[in-house]
Amino acid sequence: MKLYLLRHAEAYPVGHRGCRRDFDRPLTPKGRKTTLEVANGLSALEVELDAIWTSPAIRALQTAELVARRLKLRQQLHLVDELAPGAVLAELIARLHREVQGKAKAVMLVGHEPAMSEVVSRLVRGDAQVALDFKKAGLCRLEVEEVVLGKCAVLEWMLPPKLLARLGA
Numbered sequence: 373m374k375l376y377l378l379r380h381a382e383a384y385p386v387g388h389r390g391c392r393r394d395f396d397r398p399l400t401p402k403g404r405k406t407t408l409e410v411a412n413g414l415s416a417l418e419v420e421l422d423a424i425w426t427s428p429a430i431r432a433l434q435t436a437e438l439v440a441r442r443l444k445l446r447q448q449l450h451l452v453d454e455l456a457p458g459a460v461l462a463e464l465i466a467r468l469h470r471e472v473q474g475k476a477k478a479v480m481l482v483g484h485e486p487a488m489s490e491v492v493s494r495l496v497r498g499d500a501q502v503a504l505d506f507k508k509a510g511l512c513r514l515e516v517e518e519v520v521l522g523k524c525a526v527l528e529w530m531l532p533p534k535l536l537a538r539l540g541a
Contacts, residue, residue, distance in 0.1 A: 373472070373473070373476060373477060373478065373479065373515075373516045373519070374477065374478040374479075374513060374514070374515060374516075374528075375468075375478075375479055375480075375481065375495075375513070375514040375515075375516050375519075375525065376419065376421070376478065376479070376480040376481070376511060376512070376513050376514075377480075377481050377483070377488050377491060377492060377506075377511070377512045377513075377514070378410070378435065378436075378439065378480055378481070378482045378483075378488075378509070378510070378511050378512075379482075379483065379484065379485060379488050379506050379507065379508055379509060379510050379511075380399075380403075380427070380429075380431045380432040380434075380435040380482060380483070380484060380508065380509070381399050381400075381402075381403035381404070381406045381407045381410075381431070381434075381435050381508050381509040381533075382399065382400050382402050382403035382406065382508050382509070383397040383398060383399050383400060383403055383430075383431035384397050384398055384399075384400055385397070394429075394457065395428075395429045395430065395456075395457070396429075396430050397429075397430060397431050398430050398431060398434060399430075399431055399434045399435065403431070403434075403435075403508070403509070404434070404438065406508070406509045406533050406537070407434075407435050407438040407439065407509055408438055408442065409533065409536065409537035409540055409541075410439070410509050410511065410533050410536045410537065410540070411438055411439045411441075411442035411443065411540070412442065412537070412539075412540025412541070413531075413535075413536030413537060413538070413539040413540035414439065414442070414443060414511075414536070414540070415442060415443060415540060416539045416540045417539060419443070419478070420477075420478055421443065421445055421448065421478045421479065421480050422448065422472070422475075422476035422477055422478055422479060423448045423449075423450060423472065423476060423479045423480070424436050424439065424440050424445055424448055424449045424450065424479075424480045424482065425450050425452040425455060425479060425480065425481050425482070426449065426450070426451060426452060426455060426481075426482040426483070427451075427452065427455035427456050427457070427459075427482060427483045427484060428451045428452075428453060428455075428456055429456060429457060429484065432455070432482050432483055432484060433451070433482075435482050435509070436449055436480075436482040437449065439480070439482070452464070452467070452481075454467050455481060455482070455483040455484075455487070457484050457487070459487070461487065461490055461491065461494060461521070462521050464481075464491070465491075465494075465495075465519060465520065465521045466521075468519040469518075469519045469520065472519070473518060473519050485506055488506050488512070489502070489503075489504040489506045492504060492506075492512055492514065492527065492530075494521060494522070495514060495516065495519075495522075495523070495524055495525035496514065496523065496525050496526065496527050497523060498522045498523035504530070506530075507532045507533055508533070509533035509536075510530065510531065510532050510533055511530070511531050511533075511536060512527065512529070512530040512531075513527075513528045513529050513530075514526065514527055514528060515528050
């Protein structure tokens with residue numbers, strides 16, 4: 373199975389226009405633009421997804437919605453509490469195993485740092501020792517044999533948003 377990990381795009385800081393919680397921070401205009409460019413890059417790469425799982429935090433949800441709209445996958449968009457900031461990685465992996473293992477060819481996870489880097493590290497190396505520079509709106513693709521909390525994946529590529537934008541231009 374292909375597992376795509378997308379970090380949310382640039383968001384406003386807490387306090388902007390009355391936004392009081394980190395969870396409620398929306399994308400900035402730059403973040404929206406970058407996400408649209410990344411979505412165009414995904415389209416150019418002919419990425420096909422069975423599902424898009426997103427953190428319910430506003431910035432991740434908005435990122436996922438823009439990608440889903442561009443790829444015509446709005447019906448496959450799912451809010452997943454296990455992707456929220458502070459969620460337990462083992463619970464996300466267990467849910468992936470339970471709900472998509474053997475049922476999907478490709479799934480995208482839209483979430484936050486440092487969780488996205490930890491997912492990659494845990495699945496590729498089996499521990500949290502891989503240091504990644506996961507840019508906002510950056511994308512990573514793993515090939516996963518069986519989704520388990522341990523070494524079960526190969527890192528196929530990791531692309532920064534600027535390169536994805538160029539691919540989609």
